[in-house]
Amino acid sequence: MIRRRLVIRRRLAVLSLPVALLVGGAVAVAAAGTASPALAGAAGSTGKHALNGTFKLAPGACFGDAVNGTYFRMIFPHGNVTTGQFFQNPDSTCPNKTFTLAVPGTQGGLATGKYQPNPTPPFNAQGGANANLIVQPQSFTAINFSIATNKVDPQTGQHAPAPVIYDTNGKLSGQIEAWSAAWNKEYFNQGSPKPNGSQPGLTKPLTGTYNAKTHQFVLTWTSQVVGGPFNGFTGDWHLSGTFEPAK
């Protein structure tokens, strides 16, 4: 009888090890899954932390074929980021008119952790965009276009979280789902990922570099237009400037 109990105990001990491992693993996975990105960043073990503040934009500028500062290009369907084909904006001030330069808006650039929404009305009588917080409206084929970040994406009608950007030892990552271009009374979500979390076509995650000492940053991403007159085109975004932490 005693021997039989010992056998049962031994078997239970043997069985309990994998069960404990499974339960422990599941708890660990669940905990990792529910941890907020901010908390993950705050842990500091990876050096990842959210940059809350405003990414003050340097205006775009051309020097011959070289371009720096903040600018964007539009790639035709079936094109690629390296060789295009790129859409030519006749209103570009660059010799290479595939670059459309940006001028910082009244808030200086992109704010994280909050929205910089479209104004009311969002368009002027000619269809030009009125948004001017992130960048000043710029002419694109004779009609002004501009950028805003909205809680509800005006093209898709889907909720979009406020932009979040992390610095991990000088490398930037995050999401900019709410990034929305407005032009000719039309909206084009240019976020990455899209408000539904997808990354269609040439859409690529936000990446970049950050110098913690100088606060200089470069942010880049691509986002394919889904729907509307520019369906299948891809916006190639390049933001640079100086990060100003929130006070």
Add this chain to the structure above:
Amino acid sequence: MALRPEDQVVGGLARRWALITVAVIGVAIAVAPLAFGMFTKAPQGATMIAAFKPYMTAARIDGYQAELREINAGVRQTDTSVAAALGAGAGGQAAFDKAYPDFASFDRQWPAIDSTMTTLMDEVHGNLGNYQAMAALPSFDLFPWFFVIPGVLVAGVAIVALVRPPRRGRRWPRWTLVVLGVALIAAPAALQLFSRGPDGGQMMSAFKNIETTNNVQKIQGYFGTMAVGQGAIRLDIVPALEHSGLTPGQVITEYPALSKLDANWIHILNDMTPMIGVMSDSVGEYQAVASLPPFALFPWFFVIPGVLVAGLALVAWRPRATRTVQVGADAGADHEPINVHPSLSVSVRQVAS
């Protein structure tokens, strides 16, 4: 005397088979939308028709055609008299092309763009009536239910009549099925499907080469080319004319077509861009609708089952002629013949063989 086999064929059995056939027809009508994928495709058709509605008017299409003529006139004038003025004394057309390469590139591509876009607009204009006929149909969202509801009713009546046959003399299944059959026959006429269906089919055929991803991307490319060309006119050529000594007023007077294109460009963009957007957004919806059976066949999807249902119901319950059948233990001359209605003969067994 033995009963002949044909005398054993009974009305009840024939009616049973008729009801089974009617039930099968009803089920077939009810499941047809599933088989055709109508529950997903028909709502896409409704979306497509609604999306095109603002653009499918004679005034709007006339406007697009006028804008194309306006662009053409502006390009032709720039290519001829403006080029002569700006290229005069400096090598003519070749010098002009060299000085304004963006316009020259657009100018080379314009004839093909103009031809394609004009043909497209003519095609769309020619199908305005067909579109309106299609739009006048009941909402595509409802289409699957036009099959499901009568199908379920027909199958339901037939199955109930099979499972719980009505008492002798009661003929409600017959008349219910006849009414349903007649309703199916009448429905296409009531919905004007015989005229609107083929009209819609014609529109779908006409849009076959328009509503494709390739065609939409070609038009998007044209838009890019036109924007570059107009940009050259607005930002290079008009300033050059003014630089040559003409006042803005003189530019308008001497080059009205060029000036009109320049002045109306934003309006043209306002007008054309949303239509390109709708064309692009509707490609998937068009393909979904195009994969449904041809519109011209739709009326017959109601009429044929309707005729079958009503016909079978009438035939199954038709009054039968009384036939004389002699039954008895023998065929003795002293026996009186008994008149038996064939429908009752099922209960009559051979008593002698």
